Amino acid sequence: MVLSRILLVDDEVGLLDMIYKLLKREGMRNVDTATTGKKTMEFIHRYDYDLIVLDVKLPDASGFDICQEIRQISEVPILFLTSYSTDTDKLIGFGYGADDYVAKPFHSLELIARIKALLRRQQLYRNQLETIKTKPLHFGHIQIVRLSAELYVNGNICPCSAHEFQLLLFFCDHPNIIFSIEQLYEKVWKQEAINVDKTVVMCISRLRKKIEPNPKKPSLIVNIYGLGYKFVPPQR
Structure with a gap:
């Protein structure tokens, strides 16, 4: 997981910095941050990520729309991080292509556990993909x-x-x-x-x-x- 590349997206700079430090403490060194939908898509088109933690409410776009746009070009795991916590909101998120959903306020240990679980799943997928790549x-x-x-x-x-x-x-x-x-x-x-x-x-x-x-x-x-x-x- 140390080599995993993660993108954190949230317009709350303080929260973004806190999650960034949590991941660093867990040995995840390759972490990018964005506060807008525009910057998020710039990162997506430039790098291959193993996980994206995405806020639903951004100043210039909906996280749901960003998720849908990402899904057109990538199957990277997406974890929604948002204050919208009703069952309907969660169903909407999963419908747009999210892999997991954590509601604010959240416990830092739960967030880290969910991130690690998604990274393990992504690593398994990458390993399977590498096996496929050996075939013409x-x-x-x-x-x-x-x-x-x-x-x-x-x-x-x-x-x-x-x-x-x-x-x-x-x-x-x-x-x-x-x-x-x-x-x-x-x-x-x-x-x-x-x-x-x-x-x-x-x-x-x-x-x-x-x-x-x-x-x-x-x-x-x-x-x-x-x-x-x-x-x-x-x-x-």
Whole structure:
């Protein structure tokens, strides 16, 4: 758990600082904090988290809406921390994709126990995912071997750059999900996305020439006008 990355989101700075110190005391050193929905999504697009502790009431957004937005791109465990404690509120939270719910005021030991439980579950999921990653991915005429970073098209090895391979792998791990150019850049290039349109579009263009049956009419990496791109697995 020491290596787990956690995001704490709450507009109460004093409470945020208290939870931050509690986690540090438990040996959790990799902890980020945010007080707004905007900053939260900036962190989400930049880093891969093992757990998010999310307040429902933020100054610029609803935690429910933020949770729903996160669920479009990630299955990271989300623990709602809020003063809304009725059964209806909890059901709404779980309906939006939350994994657990702690009402304010709370006992610090209970919060830590729930955080640890979610981190254990996430670690188990990551271990299972690593096992899956040792197996090649098959998408019709495309085969991807993660461990050797090799791409095969119609049974023949197809050379590609590191960014091309990483971008294709990211698409294959998130089929049928639309990502903006900025999201793709931050997830694959691991840098802040500023004026990166040409970089991503050119990389996608090169990938299409390698994997698409007809690059002029792409059917695998599809452009959703005004929104971004998504990977559509070929029909078996």
